[in-house]
Amino acid sequence: MSNHPLEEILHPKSIAVVGASDTGRGGGFLTPLQNSGYQGTIYPVNPKYKMVGGLPAYPRVSAIPGPVDYVISSIPAQQVLDLVEACGKKGVKGLHLFTARFSETGRKEASDLEKEILKRAREYGIRIIGPNCMGVYYPRERIVFNDGMPMEPGKIGLISQSGQVVGEIVSFAGQQGVRFSKAISYGNALDFNECDYLDYFAQDPETEIILLYIEGVRDGKRFPEALKKAAAVKPVLIVKGGRGNAGTRATVSHTASLAGSQQVWEALVRQSGAVNVSTLEDLVDLAVAFNFLPPATGRKLAVLGGSGGSSVLSADQCEEAGLEVIPLPQDIRDKLKEAGSPIWDWIGNPADFSISMGDHEAAFQIGYLMAEHPSFDSLMVFVHGPWRRVKNFSLPNHLQPYKQMGSFNKPTVFVYQEMRNQEKEDETAAKIRMELKEKLIEWNMAVYPTINRAARALSGFIGFYENRK
């Protein structure tokens, strides 16, 4: 374990949930912790109840019999100073303030209260996560803040000023098979700020890729160095919230941060070796690429599948995303002709699946030749169900070629086209495509719901390696 001050706080042996109740948000922290299988002791604290969530409730932190390492506060802002006192006397190490309505309101008295809380916490040596945030998601320790958060740990670390964003990223990325080492929502960054979290995740052996959602920098002096240090050792992907006029205004009322000029920001991120990302969707898609793909070597792309107009448009979208959909090399045509393919002179890149008239095996023979060919740096493969009514259809046989396409140690993205459910000729086609998606994830492959998203992610991923050179 590292000696970063967050390390101890992230491994609490006991957690008190102050303001817990069987309804409302206090219960919202208690119930997920109970359901997740957290191994430490959980203490609900609320003077109004004898029992909360089936556990004995304590009227105050001081009334808890054993030691308390970590406290989650969901009581009103006006009561937090007293809570800090009580925590100090109890020897609490970490305090997560879900409690909001502090400096983010833009009101002076709320800001002053926040400062006073920090001062008092420092006197007691208590470290604060928040306020105005959802706190910690740490699957290895089974610390969660929502029911249904995955319990399998992964290699992505997520730092986010917004708790909503943590919930969304964990859920969205989870649908594409990505799992997290830990995620921290840090809100107003009163004590630990973005630099502390970057330092922590940079040295954290459980984290291989760092995602950052940030609205405003709290420690502008330290930030460039912290970012540079982190990006030197791990890919760091950053979404800046509050880029425009309205966003800047919203940022202030959301987490009381001051947003800087967008141009200056983007230059800073680029020079640090980190990656600028625009939307949460792009962030998820890039995380999928970094999570599953081998390093990229170039932009020349082979596209296998799609049919008719969707194949034509897939080439447009890949090129517009900055990928190079080069013509099919002549020596591949020669090999196809030799093998007796009736479409050797007609098929191209993209290799339109309808030209193979639904012959799954013949289509993939072309795919393998493309995958093996040194001209192609990466591959895009469309996932489809059986083309028409196939006699003797077997799902394992249908699946096998996809597995093989993913085995060439080139960045390979699979597009499962979630919205394409018009294949009514065979009503099981859509279902098979989704089963196939799940299998591909099981095989550690990068899957995307649309061509556009796959193309953008692949292009951004390649860009990261180009910038390293």
Next chain:
Amino acid sequence: MSNHPLEEILHPKSIAVVGASDTGRGGGFLTPLQNSGYQGTIYPVNPKYKMVGGLPAYPRVSAIPGPVDYVISSIPAQQVLDLVEACGKKGVKGLHLFTARFSETGRKEASDLEKEILKRAREYGIRIIGPNCMGVYYPRERIVFNDGMPMEPGKIGLISQSGQVVGEIVSFAGQQGVRFSKAISYGNALDFNECDYLDYFAQDPETEIILLYIEGVRDGKRFPEALKKAAAVKPVLIVKGGRGNAGTRATVSHTASLAGSQQVWEALVRQSGAVNVSTLEDLVDLAVAFNFLPPATGRKLAVLGGSGGSSVLSADQCEEAGLEVIPLPQDIRDKLKEAGSPIWDWIGNPADFSISMGDHEAAFQIGYLMAEHPSFDSLMVFVHGPWRRVKNFSLPNHLQPYKQMGSFNKPTVFVYQEMRNQEKEDETAAKIRMELKEKLIEWNMAVYPTINRAARALSGFIGFYENRK
């Protein structure tokens, strides 16, 4: 009924499916026609079978007892000349050639055959849709080419060189409540070409908005005028497939069209008063806007809902799409203060839902003030389930404010955030959001699955009205 030559062909009293069988694609045309409830007579033609799809099958077109208005061909290319002869003698008016492997292969003998077919058809006065296409979807006549295509007619007309694209657009747009007057996939455009279809849809009283997916123009001389005439009377939204290098190559092998320079193309479309669109997703999203929204008057947008980071990012994405997320007008704040709102000085635009602490009614009171205010030209509303555990939750009560938000006669887009299913505090929240989506569609409102898609569609829609000025 108009005297456009397509009109009669689109209202056949009988259809022969040549090459029909109980397996394979021939059956694929027969079965959907049988299932759709097509009111005319259906004749399967195939010398190999006595019965197909439970109907008596005829060995040749000439063996069919009654008159035949329309023929769908799914026999091999080499047999089509004979079929044309037979159709000519039978008095067939329209021939849809699903049959492919003509000029799109790039092979001379296939191109020559295509020309011969056209020549022979002209001698007999037979008009051809295709070859290499899926043909007609016309819900009023219950003519379909896939099972599961919606039977309710709508006001969108779709012209597409690719049949795959018709299937996708009808399916995708259908999920957002859009229905079609008719859609025609026309492939290689051997006889009727893009200009004929534009002329037809321009005068078709059943069509109010025209979508066009085109890979290459067959009649370059006539096209600018045909496009201009259509765009003068109805919105025309165009996706050009084969924009880049690879797409141009793929276009040739898909529908044997020659693609022109992309810059020239875009200028031509713009000058005609039509709208350039990049992807099928954008086409669907714009079709939703044109289908449901009242005319746009400007770019000033009020955003209601979202919470925390997602609210901040929604403003960024709207601004980056070209919308103006202006500050909340002072007189709205004054009204809120007067009404005793505790957040009158804190809430802004976007009106972050979490600042209202989940008070649905209070949040919408702000929404109504925004909707009524003359500063705002259009509205974006986030669809969400109950915020937390709500006592006495009632779906109709929850729904009512959304209906009201859509009643201000300003372009209003609803974002239902399909991927946000992490609201595990209340597991019914995601389900409620989807029910809400269906209700909004029932109420003729424009719904979108993501902020980005809603913002892009709204911005494009406003741009159409700006260009009209």
